[in-house]
Amino acid sequence: MTTATNHRTPASSPNVTPALEVRDVSKNFGAVQALKSVSFNITPGKITGLVGDNGAGKSTMVKVLSGVHAPSSGTLLLDGEPIVFSNPGQARAAKIETVFQTLELVEEFDVAENFYMGQELTRLGPLRIRRTAEMRKEAAVAVGQLGINIPGGVTRKVRTMSGGQRQAVAIARAAFWSSKVLLLDEPTAALGVRETAQVLEVIETLRDQGAAILLISHNMKDVERLCDNVVVLRQGRKSGHLTGEFTGQDCVSYITGAVSDLDTNEAGDGE
Amino acid sequence: MNDKSTATKFDDTGVEVATQSIRESLTFRNAGIYYALMLIVAIFTWWSYSSSGIFYLNASNVENVLEQAATPVAIIAIGMTVLMVSGNFDLSVTSNAALSAMSIAIAIEHQWFDFLGSVEAAVVASLIFGIVVGSVAGLLNGLIHWYVGLNSFIVTLGSLTAYRGLTLLIANDASVDVRFRKELTEEQIANNDRETEEGVFLGDLIGDTIGDFNLLLLAGIGFLVAAGGMRISGQGKVPIRIAIAIGMLSIVSSVFVDYTTSISHKLVVLVALLIITWAFMTFTAPGLHLYAVGGNLEASKAAGINVALYRIVPFVFVGFCCGLAAVTYIAEQKNIEPNLWFGRELWVIASCIIGGVSLTGGSGKVMKSMAGALLLYTLLNGFQINRVSPALQDTSIGVLIVASAAAYVVAERRAAAKGKI
Numbered sequence: 001m002t003t004a005t006n007h008r009t010p011a012s013s014p015n016v017t018p019a020l021e022v023r024d025v026s027k028n029f030g031a032v033q034a035l036k037s038v039s040f041n042i043t044p045g046k047i048t049g050l051v052g053d054n055g056a057g058k059s060t061m062v063k064v065l066s067g068v069h070a071p072s073s074g075t076l077l078l079d080g081e082p083i084v085f086s087n088p089g090q091a092r093a094a095k096i097e098t099v100f101q102t103l104e105l106v107e108e109f110d111v112a113e114n115f116y117m118g119q120e121l122t123r124l125g126p127l128r129i130r131r132t133a134e135m136r137k138e139a140a141v142a143v144g145q146l147g148i149n150i151p152g153g154v155t156r157k158v159r160t161m162s163g164g165q166r167q168a169v170a171i172a173r174a175a176f177w178s179s180k181v182l183l184l185d186e187p188t189a190a191l192g193v194r195e196t197a198q199v200l201e202v203i204e205t206l207r208d209q210g211a212a213i214l215l216i217s218h219n220m221k222d223v224e225r226l227c228d229n230v231v232v233l234r235q236g237r238k239s240g241h242l243t244g245e246f247t248g249q250d251c252v253s254y255i256t257g258a259v260s261d262l263d264t265n266e267a268g269d270g271e
Numbered sequence: 272m273n274d275k276s277t278a279t280k281f282d283d284t285g286v287e288v289a290t291q292s293i294r295e296s297l298t299f300r301n302a303g304i305y306y307a308l309m310l311i312v313a314i315f316t317w318w319s320y321s322s323s324g325i326f327y328l329n330a331s332n333v334e335n336v337l338e339q340a341a342t343p344v345a346i347i348a349i350g351m352t353v354l355m356v357s358g359n360f361d362l363s364v365t366s367n368a369a370l371s372a373m374s375i376a377i378a379i380e381h382q383w384f385d386f387l388g389s390v391e392a393a394v395v396a397s398l399i400f401g402i403v404v405g406s407v408a409g410l411l412n413g414l415i416h417w418y419v420g421l422n423s424f425i426v427t428l429g430s431l432t433a434y435r436g437l438t439l440l441i442a443n444d445a446s447v448d449v450r451f452r453k454e455l456t457e458e459q460i461a462n463n464d465r466e467t468e469e470g471v472f473l474g475d476l477i478g479d480t481i482g483d484f485n486l487l488l489l490a491g492i493g494f495l496v497a498a499g500g501m502r503i504s505g506q507g508k509v510p511i512r513i514a515i516a517i518g519m520l521s522i523v524s525s526v527f528v529d530y531t532t533s534i535s536h537k538l539v540v541l542v543a544l545l546i547i548t549w550a551f552m553t554f555t556a557p558g559l560h561l562y563a564v565g566g567n568l569e570a571s572k573a574a575g576i577n578v579a580l581y582r583i584v585p586f587v588f589v590g591f592c593c594g595l596a597a598v599t600y601i602a603e604q605k606n607i608e609p610n611l612w613f614g615r616e617l618w619v620i621a622s623c624i625i626g627g628v629s630l631t632g633g634s635g636k637v638m639k640s641m642a643g644a645l646l647l648y649t650l651l652n653g654f655q656i657n658r659v660s661p662a663l664q665d666t667s668i669g670v671l672i673v674a675s676a677a678a679y680v681v682a683e684r685r686a687a688a689k690g691k692i
Contacts, residue, residue: 089575104570106563108633117563118574120556128556129503160687 017080018043019212020065020096020181025074027060034060037074038238040231042181044212047203049227051217051251056233058216062185065214066098067091078180097178099170100185111154112139115173142176143169146205148198164195168202175206182206182213188222200226220248237262300682304626304642307675311646315653322657330486330532332652340648341541343368343596343612345641348622349541349548350592352640354585355623356552358565358632359416359423361589364619365612366434367408372597373438375401376447376607390451394473398601402594408434409590413583423586431616435609442609449473449601473602480533487525489534493546494518500550537599544595549637561585565632621668622647625675646671 018041027035035057042048052058063069065076067085075082078094085091091098105114116135122128139154148168150156158166167187174182184203188196196219203226207213217223223230224247232240232254240254240261253259299306312328319327347364354361361367375397378384384396412430416423450472498514552558563571564581572578601607626643628635647668654664 088573092575100573102569104567104573106566106570106633108562108566109559113559118560118571118576120559122556124503129554130556130559 018077019079020214021077021080022061022065023075023077025061025064025071025076027057027064027069028072034236035064035071035233036235036237038231038233038236039074040238040241042212042214043228044180045207045210046228047207047213047215047226049215049217049223049230049251050233051220051223051230051255052233053255056255057236058233059185060236061233062098062100062183062214062216065091065181065183066096092177095178095180096183097174097181098183098185099167099174099187103166103170105158105166105170105173107159108157110157111143111150111169112136114158114169115139115142115154115176119177139176143172145209146172146175146202148172148202162195163191164198167191167195167199171199171202171206175211178211180212182211183216184213185216186218187215188217188219196222220251223251224248234260234262298682298686300679300686303678303682304639304646304675308642308646308649311649311653315649315656318653319656325656327653327656330530332656333486334532334534334538336645336648336652337538337541338535339652340644341535341537342599343593343615344618344622344647345644346537346541346544346596346599347589347592347619348626348640348644349544349637350585350589351619351623352626352628352635352637353548353552353561354589355628355630356565356632356635357561357581357585358568359582359585360427360620360630361409361412361423361586362427362616362620363408363412363430363434364589364593365614365616366431366438367405367590368593368596368600369607369609369611369613370408370434370438371401371405371594372600372607372611373442373447373609374404375597375601376449377441379449379451380447390476394451394476398598401597401601402591405592405594405597406587406590409586409588409593410583412590413586416586417579417583435613438611439609442607444609446606446608448606449604451476472605474604477536477602479603480535481539483531483533485525485529485531487521487528487530491518491521491523491525493542494521496546500554503554536602540595540599544592545637545641552637557581562633565629565634567633618644618647621672625672627679643675 020042022041023039024037025035025039026033026037038057038061040048050058050061060069064071067088067090070084070086076085077083078096083094085094088098106117109117112132112135116139120128121131121135121138123131136154143150143154146168148165150161150165150169152160158169161169171182171184171187174184187203188199191199200222203213203215207226215223215226229241229243230246230251231238232242232251234240234255234257238261239257240259242250242254250259254261316327319325343365347368351361351364378397378400379393382393384393384400387393387396408430412423412426415421416426419426494514495518498511498518501511501514552561560571560576560581563574563576564578568578571581600611622644623635623640624630624643625646626636626639626641628640650668650671651664654667659667
């Protein structure tokens with residue numbers, strides 16, 4: 001797979017079907033309504049932002065999309081087909097990968113082992129002998145294609161790597177297994193400036209390669225730089241959907257409730 | 272162009288992999304336990320020779336140390352390593368092993384398996400029964416830990432006492448003979464009289480040893496087998512070549528050096544268990560999942576690994592090893608005491624800690640735990656040969672445990688500091 005590195009792919013024509021369509025999704029936890037009838041699309045070759053204040057429902061939305069929670073009502077359409085997940089494994093099988101806020105890497109493992117964890121290539125049938133050399137090679141190719149530079153290569157243990165390198169590896173792993181939708185939950189939250197830049201580059205490279213990406217972030221600079229459109233959640237509802245030209249300040253206005261697309265200005269009981 | 276650059280990149284990393292892993296694997300942090308073992312053997316060799324003119328490292332003494340270490344400590348330490356890698360802990364191991372041994376003795380005494388018709392069949396069935404008891408006792412620990420959500424330290428602290436109590440209970444607080452009846456006449460069954468009984472001990476049936484072997488030859492074959500395993504799993508070329516070189520060297524030198532001694536059954540059991548477990552942990556995907564589950568449970572769950580399986584089965588495996596230790600013990604004994612191996616679980620855990628197994632899970636190697644057990648028993652044996660007082664022996668071993676753990680922590684910290692700069 002060869003890729004152009006610095007240009008947006010022409011795949012962003014208006015007729016592109018969304019990879020994942022979220023339609024009127026609601027989620028209740030007992031009396032608490034965490035999501036109220038939220039709809040948006042995640043499109044290949046685009047980065048869709050999902051922003052909102054703490055408790056606005058971002059994490060709940062990610063969990064619904066990644067199969068951790070089933071929606072109370074509403075539907076998810078993957079390539080136009082309705083789908084229902086009852087566990088994260090099914091979402092993964094449908095090629096929806098998630099990188100959670102808390103890094104899900106094993107520190108004692110090297111990059112290649114983390115890449116293939118749980119899905120190792122094996123030989124000799126039931127003996128399940130690992131094909132180590134092959135996995136290292138594949139992982140090295142995948143890491144190289146995203147322009148991630150890890151001194152020491154894919155046999156470097158995650159424990160010895162910086163936060164940015166770890167996050168880059170986590171994203172590369174998700175992209176490696178996902179051919180459709182990538183959900184990134186606060187990928188730069190715990191990173192310094194240089195490390196953030198490193199991770200953002202990886203995300204842009206993935207976008208250019210045609211991945212459909214949902215980026216959950218608190219960092220409006222990142223959102224402004226990366227996102228093609230932004231969904232704003234406020235008290236579990238979609239209070240705004242920004243497309244075209246927008247600034248981080250626009251997002252903040254929606255997040256704080258200074259501006260809202262919602263008809264009624266009810267003071268929700270939130271969480 | 273992109274493909275080309277990735278290809279060269281991989282070649283670069285490939286080279287880096289080989290050189291790094293060979294240099295890395297010889298660092299104190301990674302091979303310290305082997306250096307310590309060599310150092311202690313060297314000290315005792317010099318000490319014994321200078322004080323009493325005994326060649327410490329003679330073949331029969333090596334076999335002696337191996338045998339002392341094997342049952343129960345080394346055999347159970349293999350299971351314990353697997354369990355600790357998966358992130359858990361078992362304090363009940365020697366109580367479990369005593370329970371297994373006593374179950375076998377009881378099964379023999381009450382002739383539970385004599386209906387099979389022959390002594391041999393009854394022997395095999397009784398031994399299997401003991402291993403099943405050990406495994407079930409382990410499973411029970413695992414189920415309570417996982418499904419009740421109790422810390423394994425607490426669960427096994429309880430079963431440590433409970434399994435010992437159960438052993439005393441079924442033994443009626445007395446030692447029990449392990450003697451199979453040779454002929455199963457109705458009179459003998461009706462007239463359960465020890466004095467007149469024709470008995471046969473397990474040791475009589477299978478013999479004391481499997482025969483005389485040259486230890487160097489066996490070690491050489493072991494290294495070649497290891498090299499083959501590394502080849503199959505696609506490890507780097509350098510470690511394979513080193514293993515082949517050492518193996519060939521041992522085999523060639525076995526022709527010139529008569530390093531022959533009789534090999535006992537339990538040594539065969541120990542080595543077989545060690546090789547199988549080592550190969551499983553090192554080369555297979557499920558082996559890697561054990562490390563994953565111990566290293567990061569949430570990540571393992573997210574990666575679709577069946578975490579319940581990998582948290583419970585290691586308990587069963589430790590129990591299996593306890594049963595195996597019981598079997599190897601019974602093969603050489605005439606009766607079983609209910610307080611068998613009381614307090615020895617700490618030696619098992621000490622072996623693992625000296626071998627560098629992490630208490631929090633996710634790292635540890637069976638070979639190193641084995642070296643840890645050998646280190647302990649080499650010390651014990653060397654002290655005995657050189658007539659060191661028991662009090663001083665215990666003190667030295669205690670110091671060794673803390674010192675080795677401290678050495679790992681310090682080495683780890685230094686490596687971390689270096690890595691970050």
